[in-house]
Amino acid sequence: MELDEAIMKRSSVRYFLEKPVPEDDIKKLIEAAIRAPTASGLENWKFVVFQSEDAREKIYDLIGEGMVQYYRAVNLPEEKIEKLKKRIYELGMYRAPVYIAVFIDKRVRFLKGAEYDEPEFIWSVESAAMAIQNLMLKAVELGLGTVYIGVTNFRGIEEKVRDLASLDENYYLVGVIPVGYPKNEPKPSKRKKGVEDVTKFI
Template identity: 80%
Template sequence: MKLDEAIMKRASVRYFKDDPVSDEEIRALIEAAIRAPTASGLENWLFVVFKSEEVRKEIYDLIGEGMVEYYRAVNLPEEKIKKLMKRIYEEGMYRAPAYIAVFIDRRVRFLKGREFDEVEFIWSVESAAMAIQNLMLKAVELGLGTVYIGVTNFRGIEEKVRELAGLDENYYLVGLIPVGRPRDEVKPRRRKKGVEEVTRIL
């Protein structure tokens, strides 16, 4: 598969088959991820794979908590939130045979001094985000689906994901990625804006 094809075929997959994702496939995803650019060559990322049934259930419930918080943040009525959550649980949205949590170790840095705390953090998050994109494109090549989960970053939820991963507060969760074989046909959406609208050449 050519890179252009993988880019164009990549889409957010929210429903997965129960088929397991093999350790070899997980390794291939992470091998692709760590080929991403990394600020100052630090490679201060960590990929925690949740595959056991018990821990996946806990991760799934945390995604549910995050979705409720998100819906409340956009001022959806509680009654509508209940209906949406019932549908999510009944239809198995985001329930996957594997979840990959991507963390950064905030202690690993290049520039010393508190005045560089913010920029070092931004660089680390950017590095992890590029690794996630590599992982997602590799997943397309392998016939796997992925979706970026951001709601697990809400306060109180992020800490619980860290605890499940056995990590302390020095680690920061950049993203949680469900991985599995798509249940339905993957149909990438067209972008709302074209190249001309988002490009400025000076």
């Protein structure tokens, strides 16, 4: 598969088949992820794969909890929230055979001193985000679907994900990626803005 095809075919997949993902393919995803650029060459990312039934169920519940919190934060009416909760808990939205949580180790840094805390943190998150994109593009090549979950970063939820990963507070969760075979044919959405809308030449 050409890179351009993978980029154009990638879409957010929210419903997955109940079909295991081979461990070799999971390793291929992470191998692609760690080929991403990393600030100062630190490679201070950590990929935690949740694949046991118990761990997956707990992560799934935390995603559901985070989504409901998100819906309330954007002031959706309660009746609409109930419909969305049905999609999650009854229809299995975001229920996947594998979840990959991507963390950064905040202790690993290049520049010392409190004045560099913010840029070091931002660079680390950016490095992990680029790794996630590599992972997602590799997933397209392997016939797998992915979706980025950010609501697991809400206070009270991130800590629980970290506990499930057996990591301490030195680790920051950048995102959780459900991975699996798409239940339906992925349909990449059109972008609202074109190149000319978001580009400025000087």
